[in-house]
Every structure is written in C-alpha cells, then in structure tokens.
Amino acid sequence: MRQAGMTAMSNETRLREDICRFGRSLFERGLTPGSSGNISVKLDDGGWLVTPTNASLGFLDPARLSRLDSQGRPISGDAPTKEVPLHTALYDTRGSARAIVHLHSTHSVALSMLPEIDPRAALPPMTAYYLMKCGATALVPYYRPGDPAVADAIKGLAGKYSSVLLANHGPVVAGDTLEAAVFATEELEETAKLYLLLRGMNPKYLSPEQVTDLVKVFGVTLPEHGHGHGH
Template identity: 45%
Template structure:
C-alpha cells in the first residue's frame, strides 16, 4: 500500500504532465487519488501545472472537507468511480481538445461513444460511454456514472470532456492519454469509411489485459 505522501506526489506529477501536454488548458481539469476512506483531490480553480502536494483537498466519502482548500466542484463523479469499483485508486478529468470534441458528437454505441479503432484503445481504455449532459458539479452526472450497470473505467461527459479511472495514478493517466489519441484519430478519419478491430480481436485483447469491453 502506497503512503499518502507518495500518492500526493504522484497526483501532482501526473497533473503537471497533463498540463505540459496541453490536455488541461487554464484552470480546467482535476485529479484525485483514493487513500483508505478518503479522497485527495485537486482544489477548485487550481492550475494543474503548479499543484502543491501539501495543498490538496481531502474529503471523506460523505463529502466533508477534512483538510486543505475547497475541493474541485466536480468531486462527485470522482467519488462515483470509487464507489463503483473498490479497486480503483485514481481518477483523472480533462477538457482535452479531441475528447471534448467527441463528447459533442453522437456516440458510436450505447455502451461506448468511441469505437474499437486500435488495439491500444481496447487494452488501455476499454468501452467509454457518453454520460448525458449536466452542468459542471451537478451530482446528476455522478449519479448516472454510479447507477450504470455497464463495466467501464472511462467515460466522455457530454459537451464537456473526458474522465478515466485506474488502479494506480499511472494507469488512469495512461488511459486518458490513450483516449485523447483515439478521439483525435476518430476526428481525423471524419466521414470517410474506416475499419474497426475485428470483434474477436477486441474481445481477446480485453480479456488478456483485463480491460472492460463488451
């Protein structure tokens, strides 16, 4: 089990990496880690380039602020992922360009807004449903995430952005980067006909890499 200090440093490093890659413009985006029965999350209005590991917000699962500054108002959908799956330890939310654009499009299917274009999307992200629109911070989105009976660790928030979860900070970070790449690829293809992974290949990869698909 990682110590809280290590988790805080990993969160801050991941946030800086996302900001450096241009995936979190301005003060958009937020990250969290779960430590025992607490959620450590980036503060409201914070710039992901310059988070301080000693100045993060700490909440319990009843949303009581235990320490630090006021948390991101979008903490409810972080908590929803942790409640869905106790193995998840990190959540990343960004307003990256391609994922935000795809969140404004009709979804590929009910279970995944993004089709299986590459093996790495299936391996690292898996099915990614489109969660219906709600205003930022509205618990309705978190309720929709938590109530869904589908298996997923990533989602597009309609007309908003992307959110991924992982069993480690690194896994959640890898997933959001891969999701952005796949969304960019989908936009590049546009209206031209394209091929998807064969269903048996997607199923095989999902099973091998324990990724939610199908």
C-alpha cells in the first residue's frame, strides 16, 4: 500500500509540473492572454488538479495549484478557477476525459462570433489532423464566465464532443491525457485561423469519402451529424 501511495504522489507531482509547463508554453505563444484560461487534470483517486483563479498560465506554481476532491470541493492550494462548473460538466458527461484545457485563443474566439457557424459542427472538415485530434466542434451560446448555466449547456451535448466553443469566450477541449487536450486545443486554434484566412474564398474541404476514410483508418469518432460541411 505504501508503494501505491508513493506512486500516486509521484504521479501527482509530475502532473503538477506538466500543467505548469504546458500552461507556460500556451501563454508564451500568445494562446491565452493575461490571467485567462484554465487547465485541469483528473487524478487516480477521482479528485483533480486545476489552475487557480486569477492566475496567468505563464506563471503557475506547481505547489499552489488547486486540489479538488472527487466532489469538486477544494482541499488544498489556492482558490480554484471560477470555471470549475464547466470542467465538472465535461468530466461528468465525457467518461474518457482525463484533462481539460480552456483558453481565450484569438482565432477560436473570432470563429465563435461568426453568424454562419453551425452549432453542431463549428468548423467544416478542413484538415485530417483537425478531425483526428478534435473530431467535430460544438458551439454553445454565450454565458457569463463562471455562470453555472454553462454546465447545463455542456451536459446537453451528452458527451458527444471532446471540443467545444463557448460563444464570445473561447474553446474548452477534453483529452485522455493532458498532452492530448493541449495538442487538440492548438489544432482547433490553427484550424479556426485557416477558416478565417479562407473565409469567402470557396476553399475545398475534405469530401465525405475522405472523412469516412479517416474515420475508418484512424478510428475518429464523430457525432452522427458532425461531418456534414455545414456551410
């Protein structure tokens, strides 16, 4: 038992360092400004680590990350981000999720404000890697940051989406590891950037046949309506 306890502690220590390392990377590349954005990771005991409120992702201290129990109650560290209900809703509905990244990345926020966006597929199938890492991206309406009602909107998606855009706010992306969640969030941001660059130019997207091939070969999971072009 002592060995298992020590292993859990070393895992938690590593995850604390990983959160700070990825947070700094995202911040230094301008993917979430000021004290915006938050990251959480599930722990083996059902609790989780989450970045504190009013903390810049560029200057996180591993020892001061918020530690929550399995009910989402703070047990140590600084006060957690006010977006805890958002993270909780995604964990509750997306069983495979072990980490969640929420940013205020510029191009993803811009995309969320465009009038033509399909809430069931915010982006068309533009690249293979977007589909492989993000699947389809849902768009949920605007809610005040920290509003518990955003949790109901996330729950309404029934766990079908690992990547979600909050209108006028930013992306929230779940992954089966912290690295996967970070990489998917970056892929979403780059794809949003591509969409904005190409808007109005009538670009060629991946065909339904090409999408089906990716689903088959790489095991991409898409909601039943997630691979229509939507535009």
